[in-house]
Amino acid sequence: MTTKQFPKGFLWGAATSAPQTEGHSLENGKSKTTWDYWYETSPEKFNDAQGPKNTSNLYEMYAEDCKRMQEIGLNSYRTSIAWARLLPDGKTVxxxxxxxxxxYFKKIKENGVAPIINLFHFDMPMWLMEKGGWEARESVAAFAFYAKTAFELFGDLVTDWTTFNEPIVHVEMGYLYGYHYPAIVDFKKAVQVGYHTLLAHAAAVKEFRAVLPTGKIGIILNITPTYTRSTDYADQKAGVASDLLNTKSFLDPAVHGKVSQELIDLLAENQLTPKTKEHDKELLQNTVDFIGLNYYHPHRVKAPQNPAVPAKMPEDLYEPYDWPEKRINPYRGWEIYPEALYDVAMMMKNEYNNLPWFVSENGMGVADEERFMDEKGMIQDDYRIEFMVEHLNYLHKGIEAGSNCFGYHTWTFIDCWSWLNGYRNRYGFYRVDLEDHYKRSLKKSGLWFKEVSQNNGYTDASST
Known part of the structure; x- marks a missing residue:
């Protein structure tokens, strides 16, 4: 039995987003996003016809939900603002x-919870998408204006902000693999989209410094640490390419204020260099105060067998490697590898100036959780508790080794809507009953998390 204590003031919280929880997606003045449009035109793509209209109905239930945050000991909470709700036409508040x-933000704070507010969580307004979305240079200025508006309107309530959640996702899913609208498969367009997103992030940071000079701003990145099949040169080269595209592409400029020369060279070699402007390098020097890192699974790669030159897809630079010793979450298909959190902690310490960072998402999605409901109606999600303990053990090890991590947020607080997957997999501390007016009910993991937060640590029975 080992007691794991965390640093004083450690953030114990949860994360979610506006489009996945609020509902009222085309009500109360909100305009369409790409998700509203895609569900309208291609509903068959969405699990069980579960679209963005109502999600978890937080728009009506937020006051009670904020009390629930306190009930399970959250001291911090990340969510997002819906761009299309705040600025339905991009200009008018x-x-x-x-x-x-x-x-909403006042009630979060009244319950002793610190809000961390994010600006963009995959929910592109349709009015901007019709102009090209992130492919268009216009998106940079549009996002900067939105960010400035949010800072001015809510800066007296919120001191900690982030610009984007997992920006690599709308790059990959929208422009490489067809899972998100506009479902384009074009490596060069994907790079341009990523570049404009990066500029939009930097432009928002610049606006933040002017409006809220005493606040703190960061970015949330999903981190999939690369592990190669072997130490052979070809496999190692594949690993470098994977890290450059998936990790360093946003992390380097966010922290160091510039795109790495290695990535610039890799893009040039493959005729993927994006269109730039003269003062872009100056804009990118607007760096962050902290980093949020979402960690779910590693990225295992090997050298591609028959690569196209120049690369037509990322798989021409690295291919997935099926590690025979892996553990898998069968519901999501993701490898469970908690050891990577220690490696991430050391990466932040050794490669990124030991900048303050936190685990901004970590969690386990499970389908049909009603199987684990006891006679009192509480889901006994011991598997979720075990998942968190395993990951926290390695995070604690990294903190002990000097990594400047200040918090751990789970995905998620209340079961939420997950894009094309709808409610297939559940992640929350609270269950949402879609058949009973979105009724919330506490799971066992919520009780456990309350104890962890109150004690600023936990006892790990598996340690010796």
């Missing part, structure tokens, strides 16, 4: 949205 978010 929706006063009803302002009233909603101000009251």
């Amino acid at each position: 929706n006063e009803e949205a302002v009233a909603f978010y101000r009251d």
Whole structure:
């Protein structure tokens, strides 16, 4: 039995997003996002016809939900603002949205929870998508204006902000693999989209420094540490390419203020260099105060067998490697490898100036959780508790080794809507009953997390 204590002031919380929880997706002044449009035009793509309209109905239930945060000991909470709700046409402020978010953020704080507010979580407004979305240079200025508006409207309530959640996702899913709208498969367009997103992030940071000079701003990145099949040169080269594209592409400029020369060279070699402007390098020097890293699974790669030159897809630079010793979450298909959190902690310490960072998402999605409901109606999700303990053990090891990690947020607080997957897999501390007016009910993991937060640590029975 080993007791794991965490640093004083450690953040114990959860994360979610506006489009996955609020509902009221085309009500109260909000305009369409790409998700609203895609569900309208291709509903067959969505699990069990579960679209973005209502999600978890937080728009109506947020006051009670904020009390629930306190009930399970959250001291911090990350969510996002819906761009299309706040600025339905990109220019005009929706006063009803302002009233909603101000009251929401106040109630979070009234329950002893610190809000961390994110600006973009995959929910591109349709008015901007019709102009090209992130492919268009116009998106940079549009995002900067939105960011400035949010900082001015809510900066008296919120001191900690982030620009994007997992920006590599809308690059990959929208422009490489067809899972998100506009479902384009074009490596060069994907790079351009990523570049404009990066500029938009930097432009938002610049606006933040002007509006809220005493606040803190960061970015949330999904980290999939690369592990290669072998130490052979070809496999190692594949690993470098994977890290450059998937990790360093956003992390390097966010922290160091510039794109790494290695990535610039890799893109040039493969005729993927994006269109740039003269003052872009100066804009990218707007660096962050902290980093949020979402960790779920590693990325195992090997040298490609028959690569196209120049690369037509990322798989021409690295191929997935099926590690025979892996453990898998069968519901999501992701490898469970908690050891990577220690490696991530050391990466931040050794390669990124030991900048303050936190685990901004970590969690386990499981389908049909009702199987584990006891006679009192509580889901006994011991598997989720075990998953968190395993990951926290390695995070604690990294903190003990000097990594400047200040918090751990799970995905998620209340079961939420997950894009094309709808409610297939559940992640929350609270169950949402879609058949009973979105009724919330606490799971066993919520009780466990409350103890962890109150004690700023936990006892690990598996340690010796």
